[in-house]
Amino acid sequence: MEKYITIVILAGTTIVFLIRYIKVYSWKKPKKELSSDDKQFLLANIKYYAHLSDLDKKIFEYKIQEFLLNVKIIGVDTTVTKKDKLLIASSAIIPIFAFKNWQYRNLKEIIVYPSNFNLDFKTSGPLRNIKGLVGTGYMEGKMLLSKTALHHGFSNQTDKRNTAIHEFIHLIDKADGVVDGIPQVLLEEPNQIPWLEYIYKQIGSIKTKQSDINEYGATNEMEFFAVASEYFFERPKLLKKKHPELYQKLEHIFKQDMIKRW
Numbered sequence: 698m699e700k701y702i703t704i705v706i707l708a709g710t711t712i713v714f715l716i717r718y719i720k721v722y723s724w725k726k727p728k729k730e731l732s733s734d735d736k737q738f739l740l741a742n743i744k745y746y747a748h749l750s751d752l753d754k755k756i757f758e759y760k761i762q763e764f765l766l767n768v769k770i771i772g773v774d775t776t777v778t779k780k781d782k783l784l785i786a787s788s789a790i791i792p793i794f795a796f797k798n799w800q801y802r803n804l805k806e807i808i809v810y811p812s813n814f815n816l817d818f819k820t821s822g823p824l825r826n827i828k829g830l831v832g833t834g835y836m837e838g839k840m841l842l843s844k845t846a847l848h849h850g851f852s853n854q855t856d857k858r859n860t861a862i863h864e865f866i867h868l869i870d871k872a873d874g875v876v877d878g879i880p881q882v883l884l885e886e887p888n889q890i891p892w893l894e895y896i897y898k899q900i901g902s903i904k905t906k907q908s909d910i911n912e913y914g915a916t917n918e919m920e921f922f923a924v925a926s927e928y929f930f931e932r933p934k935l936l937k938k939k940h941p942e943l944y945q946k947l948e949h950i951f952k953q954d955m956i957k958r959w
């Protein structure tokens with residue numbers, strides 16, 4: 698009899714624990730649709746969204762709502778408008794759009810600064826060259842973004858750069874525990890060594906000025922992955938033409954081959 702009581706208590710405790718775990722780690726679901734003004738804003742400013750089919754547009758809008766409902770966005774010395782929030786949420790959704798249930802569980806808060814900042818998070822004084830940052834240590838779960846860089850990413854559509862997308866790529870890379878330029882989706886397959894060898898070859902081409910990929914990508918494996926992904930999402934046609942192999946690899950990583958995006 699005692700044995701059965703113990704089993705019942707253990708089962709009960711496990712169920713209570715699981716319910717709490719699911720509550721803490723699941724994102725809240727949006728109940729409202731995006732307003733027609735917001736949809737118009739996306740249409741005019743987010744090329745990726747504008748090219749989606751009607752059905753995919755609806756999915757994109759839902760994911761934007763879900764993201765904004767679950768991640769806090771605050772401004773420091775600047776106001777954050779709904780438009781800023783839509784740009785940030787779009788940057789978050791574009792790279793993981795093809796992943797059905799993706800949630801940025803390693804992100805709780807985004808802090809927006811008026812312009813570029815330095816390592817002390819100051820927007821005045823020396824060495825203000827940081828446009829975006831994914832926090833570690835006591836800053837874990839936070840992303841820092843420069844508002845000017847956020848806007849530039851979407852207003853200049855030819856420079857292959859988009860700071861906010863870049864930072865979200867680091868978060869996706871980090872979802873498996875480490876930022877190493879190897880996203881979990883690749884780790885599931887046995888080809889991570891060729892991927893790394895491929896990255897090193899590409900970094901070599903950047904260093905010897907034989908590549909049009911931004912030289913910041915030559916910093917290390919994770920920066921190469923983030924910079925190449927910015928290029929992939931901002932100038933897909935050009936990347937396909939200039940670097941067909943890289944294009945194909947990124948298309949596979951981000952599962953974008955099934956999505957109409959231009």
Ligand SMILES: [Zn+2]
Nearest residue numbers: 863867920923
């Ligand atoms: Zn970076």
